[in-house]
Amino acid sequence: MSTAILTGQPVPGSSIEGDLRSLGFDVRVASDAADAETLLAQVPGDQRVAVVDARFVGHPHALRLGLTDPRFPLAAISGAVTAQPAGRQALTRAMARESSAGGGTTVAVDSLADRIVTALDAENAGVHHPELGSLVAAVPADPQARNEARQAVADVDDEAVRLKSAVKSRDGFFTTHFISPYSRYIARWCARRGLTPNQVTTASLLTALIAAGSAATGTRAGFIAAGVLLIASFVLDCVDGQIARYSLQYSTLGAWLDATFDRAKEYAYYAGLALGAARGGDDVWALALGAMILQTCRHVVDFSFNEANHDATANTSPTAALSDKLDSVGWTVWIRRMIVLPIGERWAMIAILTAATTPRITFYALLIGCAFAATYTTAGRVLRSLTRKAERTDRAAQALADLADTGPLAEAIARLLPGRSRAVAPFSAAVGAVMVVLGAWAWGPSWWVVLMAGAYVLLSAEAVEGALKGALDWLIPPFFRAAEYCTVLVLAAKADVNGALPAAFGLVAAVAYHHYDTVYRIRGNAGASPAWLVRAIGGHEGRTLLVTVLAAALTASQFTVALTALAVAVALLVLVESIRFWVSSGAPAVHDEGEPA
Numbered sequence: 001m002s003t004a005i006l007t008g009q010p011v012p013g014s015s016i017e018g019d020l021r022s023l024g025f026d027v028r029v030a031s032d033a034a035d036a037e038t039l040l041a042q043v044p045g046d047q048r049v050a051v052v053d054a055r056f057v058g059h060p061h062a063l064r065l066g067l068t069d070p071r072f073p074l075a076a077i078s079g080a081v082t083a084q085p086a087g088r089q090a091l092t093r094a095m096a097r098e099s100s101a102g103g104g105t106t107v108a109v110d111s112l113a114d115r116i117v118t119a120l121d122a123e124n125a126g127v128h129h130p131e132l133g134s135l136v137a138a139v140p141a142d143p144q145a146r147n148e149a150r151q152a153v154a155d156v157d158d159e160a161v162r163l164k165s166a167v168k169s170r171d172g173f174f175t176t177h178f179i180s181p182y183s184r185y186i187a188r189w190c191a192r193r194g195l196t197p198n199q200v201t202t203a204s205l206l207t208a209l210i211a212a213g214s215a216a217t218g219t220r221a222g223f224i225a226a227g228v229l230l231i232a233s234f235v236l237d238c239v240d241g242q243i244a245r246y247s248l249q250y251s252t253l254g255a256w257l258d259a260t261f262d263r264a265k266e267y268a269y270y271a272g273l274a275l276g277a278a279r280g281g282d283d284v285w286a287l288a289l290g291a292m293i294l295q296t297c298r299h300v301v302d303f304s305f306n307e308a309n310h311d312a313t314a315n316t317s318p319t320a321a322l323s324d325k326l327d328s329v330g331w332t333v334w335i336r337r338m339i340v341l342p343i344g345e346r347w348a349m350i351a352i353l354t355a356a357t358t359p360r361i362t363f364y365a366l367l368i369g370c371a372f373a374a375t376y377t378t379a380g381r382v383l384r385s386l387t388r389k390a391e392r393t394d395r396a397a398q399a400l401a402d403l404a405d406t407g408p409l410a411e412a413i414a415r416l417l418p419g420r421s422r423a424v425a426p427f428s429a430a431v432g433a434v435m436v437v438l439g440a441w442a443w444g445p446s447w448w449v450v451l452m453a454g455a456y457v458l459l460s461a462e463a464v465e466g467a468l469k470g471a472l473d474w475l476i477p478p479f480f481r482a483a484e485y486c487t488v489l490v491l492a493a494k495a496d497v498n499g500a501l502p503a504a505f506g507l508v509a510a511v512a513y514h515h516y517d518t519v520y521r522i523r524g525n526a527g528a529s530p531a532w533l534v535r536a537i538g539g540h541e542g543r544t545l546l547v548t549v550l551a552a553a554l555t556a557s558q559f560t561v562a563l564t565a566l567a568v569a570v571a572l573l574v575l576v577e578s579i580r581f582w583v584s585s586g587a588p589a590v591h592d593e594g595e596p597a
Contacts, residue, residue, distance in 0.1 A: 212272030218279030227355030402528030407539015432459030433483035
């Protein structure tokens, strides 16, 4: 149970107590600041507590935004401030100062809650101030001002604002215009019946898995059903986030489910299409694996670039200025969002092509579209990086090092290397990636490829021997991903035996899950995957070297079995650790509001 302490002069006919109780607060009334301090001390330290002025006038949803969002230790709106356990100490200190000062801080209205917020802001306590838009939150100074505030409340439809705010502020064209206009009402229906975002997320996953199973039948009816179910899964995928925003049901577990299930759904669907094509005599496993690799590498480009630059200083460039200028022209915004093929457009394209054409055509279109989008976004980010004068922080460098997923081999070699200019780091990573992938393509399973993999290990070590603060160092993790995944793809294809490519698909999927898990740990400020896990699964360079050795030393059928065993081992390790962390850890409650994936 959360506790709200009402302070100030009570107002006859005010609905504030009822509004607070409807939000789950146990309401206690303080006669003065000293009494409020006493009541605050009586609230258990593991509970949320709020201090609210009894004269507050505003929308219930303004109170909900200000007092119940689980993502922020401290939050405030006019006339109200709240603290979760992590922010309790700061609130107690501010309350004690205001109580002893007797209201010395000057504000427009003599409100204890507002004085506390002023004190917290003065010490940079990290108070979250939600954007209220047209919602009203005020502590009127006199009866006239109170009447005006009440009229302002009556003039704005609280529920309409709440429903509108349930939709992501920045999303793709297809999602914005074809899904969100009705999915928000589904979200409200679900929220009013007690359904949680996690339940809807799970329903979305199950729907996508059924879609994959339908595609795997290889029949026209199955393909049509798969396309319809994939769109239904995407609608539910939008609904889960809208429920979270509508009712502020953010959670650590929900962040993990929302972050990982999208990839699981999409890649399971690729596998379903490949199985369906095989039933019709068409082997498209290489295309399915290629689509998964391309999409994963696209995402790691996004993640690496954002992590490298989100807290950089002097972070401006002419390219970024031009991009902002283009965004000010209405129609260019939607064009630019569509050509990067975000999840809405991508899933709509996959669904329509599945229902109307063949898996091979679907994968060809997907590969062409994603390749164009990757080229467009990566080229723009390279230009920004070369033209901006950014100074990256130690935190950014550490995030890139974590995303690199360097194993014990490269780490040991890096400690032995002499320091060199950091300008060559991305070049070393790129050369190593090209060498091992082209070697696999030219020689197939052979000891020459093992030699190329050894060179890749050395160049990878050189790329990460120093802090990753260079202008283009954010390209290093994508180069590593492309090298590892493409080497597995090429060697499995060169094995030319049934089962090799599906086994490779499973291995890349397991490793990609580990990389996505690392990304969302970093995004949630929860740190990267533990060092023991990275070492246990070898790091990117260790796995690449191992796969080349297995391909050279074993027969094609034995290599397939080895890939399968490796995929199972990696999947078990990363899944067990990931589930343990996200279910039981103290990671903060977050909800991804970044780029539409």
